Amino acid sequence: MxxxxxxxxxxxxxxxxxxxxxxxxxxxxxxxxxxxxxxxxxxxxxxxxxxxxxxxxxxxxxxxxxxxxxxxxxxxxxxxxxxxxxxxxxxxxxxxxxxxxxxxxxxxxxxxxxxxxxxxxxxxxxxxxxxxxxxxxxxxxxxxxxxxxxxxxxxxxxxxxxxxxxxxxxxxxxxxxxxxxxxxxxxxxxxxxxxxxxxxxxxxxxxxxxxxxxxxxxxxxxxxxxxxxxxxxxxxxxxxxxxxxxxxxxxxxxxxxxxxxxxxxxxxxxxxxxxxxxxxxxxxxxxxxxxxxxxxxxxxxxxxxxxxxxxxxxxxxxxxxxNIEPEIKNENNTETNIEGDIVFNDVSFTYDDTNIEALKKVSFTIKAGETLSILGKTGSGKSTILDLIGRLYDVNQGSITINKIPLNKLNLYNLRDSIGYVPQDAFLFSDTIKNNISFGKIDATEADVIEAAKNAQVHKNIIKFKNGYDTVLGERGITLSGGQKQRVSIARAIIKSPKIFLFDDCLSAVDTETEEKILKNLNKISKNKTSIIVSHRVSSAKNADKIIVLDDGKIVQEGNHDSLINVDGYYKELYLKQLSETV
Structure with a gap:
């Protein structure tokens, strides 16, 4: 016993x-x-x-x-x-x-x-x-x-x-x-x-x-x-x-x-x-x-x-x-103000369940209020960077700091509360659309919800439903299309009004015209906020202050849109390919 x-x-x-x-x-x-x-x-x-x-x-x-x-x-x-x-x-x-x-x-x-x-x-x-x-x-x-x-x-x-x-x-x-x-x-x-x-x-x-x-x-x-x-x-x-x-x-x-x-x-x-x-x-x-x-x-x-x-x-x-000890622990119980530069210094990370080395000595800096875009092939380590910023995992080697403070020394709950995260695979709860959006801000008013939906370019779709914002979604949001799920997920992040936005290829199921409108709204909303956008499209990355290209867990290109399209490499090839597809 x-x-x-x-x-x-x-x-x-x-x-x-x-x-x-x-x-x-x-x-x-x-x-x-x-x-x-x-x-x-x-x-x-x-x-x-x-x-x-x-x-x-x-x-x-x-x-x-x-x-x-x-x-x-x-x-x-x-x-x-x-x-x-x-x-x-x-x-x-x-x-x-x-x-x-x-x-x-x-x-x-x-x-x-x-x-x-x-x-x-x-x-x-x-x-x-x-x-x-x-x-x-x-x-x-x-x-x-x-x-x-x-x-x-x-x-x-x-x-x-x-x-x-x-x-x-x-x-x-x-x-x-x-x-x-x-x-x-x-x-x-x-x-x-x-x-x-x-x-x-x-x-x-x-x-x-x-x-x-x-x-x-x-x-x-x-x-x-x-x-x-x-x-x-x-x-x-x-x-x-x-x-x-x-x-x-x-x-x-x-x-x-x-x-x-x-x-x-x-x-x-x-x-x-x-x-x-x-x-x-x-x-x-x-x-x-x-x-x-x-x-x-x-x-x-x-x-x-x-x-x-x-x-x-x-x-x-x-x-x-x-009896399992959580791998990720809050080591700082005092309130932490999450502002400042995000710095990756020789960060390496290996998933212990698959033994895949996702990142290999990755280093870059994002200044507070800047937008960083990350591009690369599937499996290059893009999503891993976002997971590490949110401390869903801790780094194996190297360090990540915000305002020169190591990530694990920050108050974990303050850190995550300051992040608006939109995952690649949008997850919606079996609840009303209104509650799914206000999940990002529990005390949100109906006006807040509608405003966030408009900025995510999903308001027009929602009002066409019989019950509008009170429409109850099926499990994992099965009621909505892929693009609608992504946009509701974006609205959830927008309504939170966080200090850091993390977008993980969240516009992949959206057409280019809608994407352009959403990005325009995001540029306005994320002004003076730090944003990191993971994408496979140059259109999502071109307006960023800084762009990095990953390949097999390493940074192979770094710069802005104007500098990278003038250099032979993955970014220029992707830009020319996607440009020809739109013509």
């Missing part, structure tokens, strides 16, 4: 609720134990009456009084049980809430590199299925454990007080039960871990299938995808069935052992009554009730053990991610 020690901080946080719940549980069990004692009393009254030792009137009064005690104890016990559940079970919901938030916060802290190595389906499964299993431990398992321990101690005490010899015979099956539970628990733990792994595989497969449904349909591989899913589902089912088979042993074994105890009570108790070792047959009835009171608690030992083993396996999976 080492993995479950992680939850101790939450148990301490809600200790008052747990303590109250434990007290209520103990008191509720005390009232429950009144029933067997008064059942014995009823048998004694009946025996006394038939022996002629009391009158009929006294018999009725004593019988009625015993019944009232039983009913009263049952009512009070029921009320206390209700409050027991309201305290302890509620704690499990609080812990579930806190744990999900802790996992989600950790997910947000982890670097982009982490998400390249782990699948979305698996991440989702750990914050849903695994947390649900842990909640069962934090609530029902604890409640029934306290209930079981309290009841077993009290019942054995009262049994021993009534008849020590009969108690010893009654408890003979319990050591056997302990051995069985120990053996089964180990196997349940192993099989639970495998089951959770397969649930993650299923979640990952379905998530990827739904996200890539357009590709699946375009290639006509629905049948093959369904077949793959069915095979995975069958394997998952087999693992679930395997777990269920081992869990199925618990209750039959409990019932068998409790039944054995009942038989021993009847036989041994009957022999003691015949030999006058016990005074009343009511003692046998009392013992039978005690044994049956133990039936549910002893049976829940198996159920609770199963829950604990599954929770331990799930918490272990959760801890794997919670």
């Amino acid at each position: 080492k993995a479950l020690l992680h939850l101790n901080k939450y148990f301490y946080k809600y200790r008052s609720h747990l303590i109250i719940g434990i007290i209520i549980t103990i008191v509720a069990r005390l009232f429950l134990l009144y029933t067997p004692r008064y059942v014995k009393e009823i048998f004694t009254v009946i025996e006394t009456y038939f022996a002629g030792d009391i009158t009929k009137e006294v018999f009725k009064n004593d019988l009625f009084e015993a019944i009232l005690y039983i009913v009263g104890a049952a009512i009070i016990g029921a009320i206390l049980t209700f409050f027991m559940r309201q305290t302890i079970i509620n704690v499990s919901r609080y812990i579930e809430y806190d744990l999900k938030n802790e996992i989600y916060e950790q997910y947000q802290k982890l670097s982009l590199n982490f998400y390249k190595k782990n699948r979305t389906g698996d991440l989702m499964n750990r914050i849903t299925e695994d947390v649900t299993r842990v909640r069962m431990y934090a609530g029902p398992a604890i409640m029934y454990s306290i209930n079981t321990i309290t009841l077993i101690i009290m019942v054995i005490f009262y049994m021993y007080k009534a008849s020590p010899k009969l108690t010893l015979y009654t408890l003979v099956p319990l050591p056997i039960l302990s051995i069985i539970i120990y053996k089964l628990s180990k196997e349940i733990h192993n099989r639970s871990t495998v089951v959770q792994e397969y649930l993650s595989k299923l979640s990952t497969f379905t998530q990827e299938s739904f996200s890539g449904i357009s590709v699946i349909k375009a290639y006509g591989i629905e049948a093959q995808t369904s077949k793959n899913f069915k095979e995975l589902a069958i394997e998952s089912k087999n693992k679930q069935v395997s777990l269920a088979k081992i869990q199925a042993w618990f209750f039959p074994m409990m019932i068998l052992l409790i039944g054995s105890s009942n038989l021993l009570v009847i036989y041994i108790g009957g022999m003691q009554y015949i030999n006058s070792e016990i005074e009343s047959i009511g003692t046998i009835a009392e013992f039978l009730m005690y044994v049956n009171l133990l039936t549910w608690p002893v049976a829940t030992v198996g159920w609770v053990t199963s829950i604990v083993q599954q929770a331990e396996a799930s918490q272990k999976r959760i801890n794997e991610f919670l």
Whole structure:
């Protein structure tokens, strides 16, 4: 149960609720134990009456009084049980809430590199299925454990007080039960871990299938995808069935052992009554009730053990991610003013997941308020430069500074808050267009949203939709065309009014006429702001203060438009090629 020690901080946080719940549980069990004692009393009254030792009137009064005690104890016990559940079970919901938030916060802290190595389906499964299993431990398992321990101690005490010899015979099956539970628990733990792994595989497969449904349909591989899913589902089912088979042993074994105890009570108790070792047959009835009171608690030992083993396996999976130290950390908690020159000094960077060296000793300077354009072939390292400026990764060698301060010494949140980033693959949320744009500025007014959309040349498209800016987009913005998604993403960056604009080939799906209008608006908006534009088009780069051309992670050309078109090289070739295409 080492993995479950992680939850101790939450148990301490809600200790008052747990303590109250434990007290209520103990008191509720005390009232429950009144029933067997008064059942014995009823048998004694009946025996006394038939022996002629009391009158009929006294018999009725004593019988009625015993019944009232039983009913009263049952009512009070029921009320206390209700409050027991309201305290302890509620704690499990609080812990579930806190744990999900802790996992989600950790997910947000982890670097982009982490998400390249782990699948979305698996991440989702750990914050849903695994947390649900842990909640069962934090609530029902604890409640029934306290209930079981309290009841077993009290019942054995009262049994021993009534008849020590009969108690010893009654408890003979319990050591056997302990051995069985120990053996089964180990196997349940192993099989639970495998089951959770397969649930993650299923979640990952379905998530990827739904996200890539357009590709699946375009290639006509629905049948093959369904077949793959069915095979995975069958394997998952087999693992679930395997777990269920081992869990199925618990209750039959409990019932068998409790039944054995009942038989021993009847036989041994009957022999003691015949030999006058016990005074009343009511003692046998009392013992039978005690044994049956133990039936549910002893049976829940198996159920609770199963829950604990599954929770331990799930918490272990959760801890794997919670224990990961984020690669990108905020090393400066003081407010940082993000202004000044951006300087790359012999920057080299290699992606550790692919071992591709994206940048090789890259050096350049962008002065505050300038615009830099980066051109180059696919895979030359253009996007990597933007990722490094936003500290999605840290450099392997060299340094990046803003206003002569190393990037990792700046306040990370201030840095990212000062950046308006438009990625190459525009990502839109399944929300309204208005909310997708105002994502860049949470307190944006409707006028702000419309103004940003106009500057991104997407306003005319939006107002043609039936619900205009309130149009809810499909997942990843599937409702919009590629060009519309890019322009909404640009509007999101514009509305933020950041100090640094990062545009990663964000006009690739836009026609040249619209591109020209957007660039004109961006030049006006980004005045006195630092801008970096990654592009494959000379038209996007020609007005920049500085242009660099990358090839295989190295800067092969540097200058402005006028200087570069007069020098043989990649930029001039690209310019002449694109010029001929427009003629």
